[in-house]
Amino acid sequence: MTFSSQDATARPLRVGIVGGGPGGLFTAWRIEQLASARFAITIFEASHRLGGKVLTPSFTTAAARYEAGAAEFYDYSPVGDDPLRGLVRSLGLATVPLTGAAVIVGGRRIANLDDAGAVLGQDGREGLLAFDAWARSAMTTREFYDSGSDHAATAAPDGRFDAALAATCRLPARSYVEAMIHSDLATEPATTTAGYGLQNYLMNDPAYMRLYRIAGGNEQLVTAIATRLAARIRLGTTVTRIAGVPRAPLTVGWRDGDAVREEEFDVVILALPVGPLSQVVITDTALRTSLARHVAHHDHPAHYLRVTLLIDRPVRGVPGGDDYLMLDAFGGTCLYVESSRDPTATHGVLGLLIGGAAAAELAGETDDVLAAAAVEALPPGLGIGRREVLEARVHRWNGAVSAAPGGWVPLPVDRRHRPSPAHPNLFVVGDYLFDSTLNGVLDSAEHVAGWVAADLAGDPDGVQPQQNHA
Amino acid sequence: MISPDSVTTTGPIVIPDHRPVSVPFGLPADAVCVSRSLPTGEHVEVLSVPLEETAAPWPPATDGGPGGLEDTIRRWVSALASPAATVVVVPLYGCHVAWTAGRAAVIGPPERLGQLEAAVVEFAGVEADLRDAERRAAALLDTVEGDVATSLSLDEHSPDRCAELADRHRRAVAVGRRLALLAPLVHTPPLHPPTLASQLGERLRERTRLVERLEFATQRAEFAERVAEACGQRALEAGIARRQLGLEWAIVVLLVVQTALLVVELLSHRATP
Numbered sequence: 001m002t003f004s005s006q007d008a009t010a011r012p013l014r015v016g017i018v019g020g021g022p023g024g025l026f027t028a029w030r031i032e033q034l035a036s037a038r039f040a041i042t043i044f045e046a047s048h049r050l051g052g053k054v055l056t057p058s059f060t061t062a063a064a065r066y067e068a069g070a071a072e073f074y075d076y077s078p079v080g081d082d083p084l085r086g087l088v089r090s091l092g093l094a095t096v097p098l099t100g101a102a103v104i105v106g107g108r109r110i111a112n113l114d115d116a117g118a119v120l121g122q123d124g125r126e127g128l129l130a131f132d133a134w135a136r137s138a139m140t141t142r143e144f145y146d147s148g149s150d151h152a153a154t155a156a157p158d159g160r161f162d163a164a165l166a167a168t169c170r171l172p173a174r175s176y177v178e179a180m181i182h183s184d185l186a187t188e189p190a191t192t193t194a195g196y197g198l199q200n201y202l203m204n205d206p207a208y209m210r211l212y213r214i215a216g217g218n219e220q221l222v223t224a225i226a227t228r229l230a231a232r233i234r235l236g237t238t239v240t241r242i243a244g245v246p247r248a249p250l251t252v253g254w255r256d257g258d259a260v261r262e263e264e265f266d267v268v269i270l271a272l273p274v275g276p277l278s279q280v281v282i283t284d285t286a287l288r289t290s291l292a293r294h295v296a297h298h299d300h301p302a303h304y305l306r307v308t309l310l311i312d313r314p315v316r317g318v319p320g321g322d323d324y325l326m327l328d329a330f331g332g333t334c335l336y337v338e339s340s341r342d343p344t345a346t347h348g349v350l351g352l353l354i355g356g357a358a359a360a361e362l363a364g365e366t367d368d369v370l371a372a373a374a375v376e377a378l379p380p381g382l383g384i385g386r387r388e389v390l391e392a393r394v395h396r397w398n399g400a401v402s403a404a405p406g407g408w409v410p411l412p413v414d415r416r417h418r419p420s421p422a423h424p425n426l427f428v429v430g431d432y433l434f435d436s437t438l439n440g441v442l443d444s445a446e447h448v449a450g451w452v453a454a455d456l457a458g459d460p461d462g463v464q465p466q467q468n469h470a
Numbered sequence: 471m472i473s474p475d476s477v478t479t480t481g482p483i484v485i486p487d488h489r490p491v492s493v494p495f496g497l498p499a500d501a502v503c504v505s506r507s508l509p510t511g512e513h514v515e516v517l518s519v520p521l522e523e524t525a526a527p528w529p530p531a532t533d534g535g536p537g538g539l540e541d542t543i544r545r546w547v548s549a550l551a552s553p554a555a556t557v558v559v560v561p562l563y564g565c566h567v568a569w570t571a572g573r574a575a576v577i578g579p580p581e582r583l584g585q586l587e588a589a590v591v592e593f594a595g596v597e598a599d600l601r602d603a604e605r606r607a608a609a610l611l612d613t614v615e616g617d618v619a620t621s622l623s624l625d626e627h628s629p630d631r632c633a634e635l636a637d638r639h640r641r642a643v644a645v646g647r648r649l650a651l652l653a654p655l656v657h658t659p660p661l662h663p664p665t666l667a668s669q670l671g672e673r674l675r676e677r678t679r680l681v682e683r684l685e686f687a688t689q690r691a692e693f694a695e696r697v698a699e700a701c702g703q704r705a706l707e708a709g710i711a712r713r714q715l716g717l718e719w720a721i722v723v724l725l726v727v728q729t730a731l732l733v734v735e736l737l738s739h740r741a742t743p
């Protein structure tokens with residue numbers, strides 16, 4: 001018997017979603033769109049806002065916005081269907097392309113092959129061309145697009161990215177490649193797979209992918225979905241416990257002051273990153289064991305640290321009319337000129353996205369120290385020193401994204417999303433199940449929403465837990 | 471203050487096969503200006519100004535101000551442009567380009583000027599071709615309503631008008647063909663890893679909205695072709711109908727003659743005792 005095979009007069013299917021980040025919101029949105037029978041969704045969100053790591057706050061000194069979490073949306077439409085692009089479009093959100101070709105190596109700019117020849121020498125230029133040719137043959141556009149799916153296959157070598165780089169990219173081209181991708185990777189080449197490293201290199205080729213942002217701030221995506229949801233939303237509710245025996249409804253528990261409150265659901269979806277997921281107490285032994293195994297398999301934390309500076313004057317766009325460039329500071333850092341395309345801007349907004357080991361190390365420093373380090377890392381020609389900085393904001397994102405370590409093999413997509421076969425009504429949704437991006441978390445949400453909707457429609461291939469109210 | 475069209479010169483420098491043009495006053499002595507002819511028959515004046523570059527990630531912010539080199543070339547380029555024409559200014563990595571239909575100026579390191587010029591001329595060729603096709607597509611639209619009216623009122627005095635419609639159809643097909651040939655040049659995928667020249671080509675295509683313009687011109691040409699085809703079909707039907715009418719009359723005449731002959735024969739039989 002499926003959850004939905006109750007007779008028409010029965011109560012709606014109760015769906016509890018834990019986590020009000022993009023994962024939770026996308027899942028709720030898709031279930032509401034797909035489901036053909038009655039259901040009632042509740043979203044539990046620990047903080048007092050929805051959106052998780054997609055947030056566009058403002059400075060206090062001036063009315064200028066900045067991206068504190070996800071700054072770029074990835075557009076796969078050059079290769080195939082792109083559900084995230086489709087979602088953004090269907091919500092009527094205006095988008096702006098994001099471009100950036102320059103990497104600063106040793107204080108000099110490399111924005112094209114001519115620069116590569118001038119800065120790295122002929123040998124460096126040829127090294128770069130050879131690596132590029134290898135990268136594209138190791139992962140075609142289609143393979144890049146399919147990565148993360150069950151039928152993903154590439155000619156990328158197994159093992160760590162540093163080994164692949166050492167074998168295919170000779171110095172000095174390697175320093176350029178490392179600086180170029182470090183900020184996207186959020187980890188070091190030694191702690192990720194060759195495939196993941198290659199993806200982060202190839203995403204710079206417009207034939208593989210393009211970048212865009214949402215005009216007026218990426219958080220508008222969150223707002224646009226939230227205002228359209230019929231779901232009940234419980235903000236400021238940190239879920240601490242999931243209880244329930246196999247093939248029975250599950251109970252979601254949270255703390256409310258000194259009291260512990262509970263609510264029963266037919267389906268529970270944990271839309272949490274790996275860290276918070278590991279902290280939820282699971283009462284059922286089988287489920288606890290399965291989730292612990294799931295967490296252990298996916299627990300490969302990667303780190304970000306974002307320092308955003310408000311400048312007392314508009315900052316000229318990046319040379320070349322770009323929106324960002326890569327600095328070799330902190331092992332490779334992305335510098336976004338967030339105010340570059342706003343002709344009416346009265347202030348400049350510069351965001352530095354530090355990734356990997358440097359982000360983890362620096363996270364313990366005070367905001368003042370980090371702001372000073374960020375100013376120090378700015379290209380000298382920009383003419384910005386501490387005096388020009390009106391305000392600095394620091395966002396520490398330790399362990400907030402995932403790295404796929406060398407040799408790591410992803411589980412089949414179904415197994416990824418339903419960790420315990422004995423609890424077919426418990427799902428997980430997360431970007432870490434794909435590639436730590438918004439596209440990944442949307443794929444994950446679509447997968448689970450499709451499953452729940454199929455069950456609601458009485459599809460025998462749907463969720464299929466036994467209804468057991470014993 | 472430099473006057474935008476002041477073409478008093480630091481002396482023309484001759485590049486073989488290209489017509490030298492005076493270099494605007496106020497530019498370095500090694501600046502070169504040549505006129506290149508494009509496949510459409512148009513010419514583009516290309517001004518090249520060599521400037522050593524430091525590969526600094528963020529060049530000092532003073533060079534674009536009034537009276538600076540970038541301002542001078544922008545004003546020189548704008549001087550040719552009609553008020554409605556687009557003037558595109560592209561600051562690129564270590565170089566600076568200003569363009570309008572018929573004129574382009576490039577500031578860049580001496581060793582890269584050649585490829586930048588080539589990229590500008592290649593782009594100018596595609597743009598001029600597209601502009602010409604756009605003009606022809608627009609002209610086709612001017613006549614569609616008249617053509618529809620003509621095709622509905624064809625009579626026996628219309629063979630000239632039929633030929634006119636056929637010519638219009640042929641011209642619509644020709645514009646469509648030209649746009650189809652331009653499409654791969656306009657949609658050239660970005661090169662990766664890019665070269666400075668390929669980046670310049672992409673920026674110019676983007677800033678002059680070649681993709682959108684091609685799409686609109688193609689839509690116009692397709693619409694005009696559809697109308698021309700329908701009008702041609704109508705003219706053909708009218709022609710066929712005219713011929714059918716002639717045939718019908720011939721049959722009627724034959725029948726009348728045959729009947730008359732029959733009557734004559736009958737009467738002659740009667741008259742004979």
Ligand SMILES: Cc1cc2nc3c(=O)[nH]c(=O)nc-3n(C[C@H](O)[C@H](O)[C@H](O)COP(=O)(O)OP(=O)(O)OC[C@H]3O[C@@H](n4cnc5c(N)ncnc54)[C@H](O)[C@@H]3O)c2cc1C
Nearest residue numbers: 019021022023046052053069070071072239276431437438
């Ligand atoms: C600095 C940074 C830059 C990034 N840049 C990009 C980018 O450019 N492009 C891109 O595609 N992706 C980017 N990402 C990744 C992107 O932000 C994530 O893919 C996305 O936010 C994942 O959504 P999620 O819902 O799974 O997790 P989250 O966004 O982390 O949301 C989880 C939510 O769950 C809540 N929560 C946690 N514990 C509990 C609990 N016990 N009970 C209830 N609620 C709980 C949290 O408060 C949070 O709101 C970036 C991430 C970071 C950190």
